[in-house]
Amino acid sequence: MKKLKDQLFEKTRFVKPYGDSFNDGIVQLSFTLPATDKYVAIESAKVLVSKMGIKDVKIATVEEPIENFYFFVVYGSVIHEVDLEQVKPIIPEYEKMSxxxxxxxxxxxxxxxxxxxxxxxxxxxxxxxxxxxxxxxxxxxxxxxxxxxxxxxxxxxxxxxxxxxxxxxxxxxxxxxxxxxxxxxxxxxxxxxxxxxxxxxxxxxxxxxxxxxxxxxxxxxxxxxxxxxxxxxxxxxxxxxxxxxxxxxxxxxxxx
Incomplete structure (x- = not known):
């Protein structure tokens, strides 16, 4: 019997980030946003992340480490996908040895x-x-x-x-x-x-x-x-x- 991951990868060459399930696109971002009001900062963070191609944006953490600068940890689902067959990495040529x-x-x-x-x-x-x-x-x-x-x-x-x-x-x-x-x-x-x-x-x-x-x-x-x-x-x-x-x-x- 084939392993589950083998079955999944046979179905598609187009992939998104993995969160809870295959191709759900879940990602975590962290960044700092300058703003004079906490709630303006929160809504601005959601708008900014949405413009990155991320939907279902959720603010997990917001802190104000220094005045008027808000640190965010944000979750969401990426709408974009990548075609694995089109990715051609440039890597050092060698055979892995112990x-x-x-x-x-x-x-x-x-x-x-x-x-x-x-x-x-x-x-x-x-x-x-x-x-x-x-x-x-x-x-x-x-x-x-x-x-x-x-x-x-x-x-x-x-x-x-x-x-x-x-x-x-x-x-x-x-x-x-x-x-x-x-x-x-x-x-x-x-x-x-x-x-x-x-x-x-x-x-x-x-x-x-x-x-x-x-x-x-x-x-x-x-x-x-x-x-x-x-x-x-x-x-x-x-x-x-x-x-x-x-x-x-x-x-x-x-x-x-």
């Missing part, structure tokens, strides 16, 4: 240690994402790259200027670079990421390293446009990054 599979793959190809340098660049002080990928304790039940026998990892931490990172890359003879960006105000993340690529190219190092960027506002499409080999966003686990690194490292060695 930690043990990555280590075995490295051994089979005569790889002892790949030198990896990671940093949060610019003035960005956020390291949660970087640490979740690199640190031994890892993320979502997976060990970080420091725990892999085939990797030698240097985590430089936050607020590393691109110029300093390039110096460290040369000093440590890095083969893989992981850079993280969380702060995106005024597109500072794009400036920092572009500056690093420019510096690596100026030093003649760009083609010698696997260059990866990650962060809450990063995806593979943006990364490729900026000159990176891969970009990883929300939901990425250490094994995702490890799989991409080892497979691309071996591929590069074969091409030499």
């Amino acid at each position: 930690k043990e599979e990555v280590e075995r793959y490295a051994k089979e190809h005569g790889i002892e240690k790949i030198v990896i340098v990671g940093a949060t660049i610019g003035t960005d002080s956020h390291t949660v994402g970087l640490d979740s990928i690199l640190n031994v304790k890892g993320f979502k039940g997976e060990k970080g790259l420091e725990a892999y026998k085939c990797f030698k990892v240097y985590n430089l931490g936050p607020q590393v200027m691109p110029s300093l990172l390039v110096e460290k890359i040369k000093e440590l003879k890095a083969e893989v670079i992981l850079v993280s960006q969380t702060i995106t105000q005024r597109n500072m993340h794009l400036k920092n990421l572009t500056e690093l690529v420019d510096l690596l190219e100026a030093e003649g190092l760009r083609d010698d390293v696997i260059l990866i960027c990650g962060g809450s506002r990063i995806d593979h499409k943006v990364a490729k446009e900026l000159g990176y080999d891969a970009g990883f966003g929300p939901g990425t686990t250490p094994s995702d990054v490890a799989s991409f690194i080892i497979q691309n490292y071996v591929k590069r060695k074969k091409e030499v």
Whole structure:
């Protein structure tokens, strides 16, 4: 007997968000609205959400954290749907491997240690994402790259200027670079990421390293446009990054 989810997906390729039942379109939004009156703010919030293509709008929470600014949590049902067959995601190319599979793959190809340098660049002080990928304790039940026998990892931490990172890359003879960006105000993340690529190219190092960027506002499409080999966003686990690194490292060695 087919599972219920298989039966549902056979019926339609057009989907909406899932709340209580398939394709009911239920979503939750949160936002802050400036207004001088609470009840005007509430009605304005309903109008605004309706203009987003959401019907049956319900205000779950309204708070006034500071005077004349109202914070809302709103529920409703989206009227729009998406055609799954028309969505063509741009994602890094790799076959997902476990930690043990990555280590075995490295051994089979005569790889002892790949030198990896990671940093949060610019003035960005956020390291949660970087640490979740690199640190031994890892993320979502997976060990970080420091725990892999085939990797030698240097985590430089936050607020590393691109110029300093390039110096460290040369000093440590890095083969893989992981850079993280969380702060995106005024597109500072794009400036920092572009500056690093420019510096690596100026030093003649760009083609010698696997260059990866990650962060809450990063995806593979943006990364490729900026000159990176891969970009990883929300939901990425250490094994995702490890799989991409080892497979691309071996591929590069074969091409030499």
